Amino acid sequence: MVIIMLGAPGTGKGTIAGILKERLGIPQVSTGDIFRKHIQEQTELGKLAESYISKGELVPDDVTIGLVENRLEDDDVQAGIILDGFPRTVKQAEELDKLLDKKGKKVDLVINLTTPEEEIIERIVNRRICSNQDCKTVYNLVLNPPKQEGICDKCGSKLIQRKDDNEETVKARFNSYIEQTSPLVEYYEKKGNLYSAIVSKSINKLGKDVAEDVLNFIKEEK
Numbered sequence: 118m119v120i121i122m123l124g125a126p127g128t129g130k131g132t133i134a135g136i137l138k139e140r141l142g143i144p145q146v147s148t149g150d151i152f153r154k155h156i157q158e159q160t161e162l163g164k165l166a167e168s169y170i171s172k173g174e175l176v177p178d179d180v181t182i183g184l185v186e187n188r189l190e191d192d193d194v195q196a197g198i199i200l201d202g203f204p205r206t207v208k209q210a211e212e213l214d215k216l217l218d219k220k221g222k223k224v225d226l227v228i229n230l231t232t233p234e235e236e237i238i239e240r241i242v243n244r245r246i247c248s249n250q251d252c253k254t255v256y257n258l259v260l261n262p263p264k265q266e267g268i269c270d271k272c273g274s275k276l277i278q279r280k281d282d283n284e285e286t287v288k289a290r291f292n293s294y295i296e297q298t299s300p301l302v303e304y305y306e307k308k309g310n311l312y313s314a315i316v317s318k319s320i321n322k323l324g325k326d327v328a329e330d331v332l333n334f335i336k337e338e339k
């Protein structure tokens with residue numbers, strides 16, 4: 118099963134993908150995480166990616182598509198994959214379709230998340246993430262704080278704040294979403310595999326609630 122997480126920054130893509138990964142037993146592949154790992158290791162790709170990510174801009178398509186093309190060859194994703202943060206442009210979506218087609222696969226479900234803009238900044242500046250790459254649990258200091266400050270409830274590792282989770286970069290990231298990524302909603306709507314959900318405290322729907330709704334939807338579809 119190929120699942121795509123679509124949505125502006127701070128809508129809960131990573132949180133929901135993390136829950137689906139555990140419940141469905143399918144790996145979560147986040148292009149943002151792959152870039153951050155390269156940045157940490159100071160590879161050439163990391164240096165290039167950082168020059169875009171620090172400004173809230175998208176990393177060029179050819180670089181990102183090549184990365185995903187290689188990842189799609191790995192054994193662990195042959196039975197299923199949750200793509201978290203890819204595709205982010207129509208070009209990426211078209212290339213993904215071609216890559217999957219070659220393998221006799223297709224995008225099965227696109228989870229399209231929306232959150233009121235005023236909540237997005239609040240969510241992002243309060244976001245903390247587990248530094249353990251195998252855990253990566255997402256917390257929110259207001260909505261979903263850890264039991265012990267700065268420490269992951271699940272694995273005890275240190276919580277960190279992403280460098281690009283600041284108000285200034287968030288605005289640029291949001292603009293990149295509107296200009297380059299939001300056309301994907303129509304792209305997948307036409308293909309008939311779009312599942313849209315609102316993630317907002319104003320309607321008492323946080324990421325974990327939407328994840329349950331998605332799991333029920335998948336069960337009913339089967």
Ligand code: AMP
Nearest residue numbers: 148149170174175176181202203204205
């Ligand atoms: P994320 O962790 O998904 O929020 O991604 C962090 C940053 O990595 C984004 O703001 C982009 O600069 C870059 N990035 C992640 N995925 C992609 C993608 N599919 N295409 C281009 N840039 C990406």
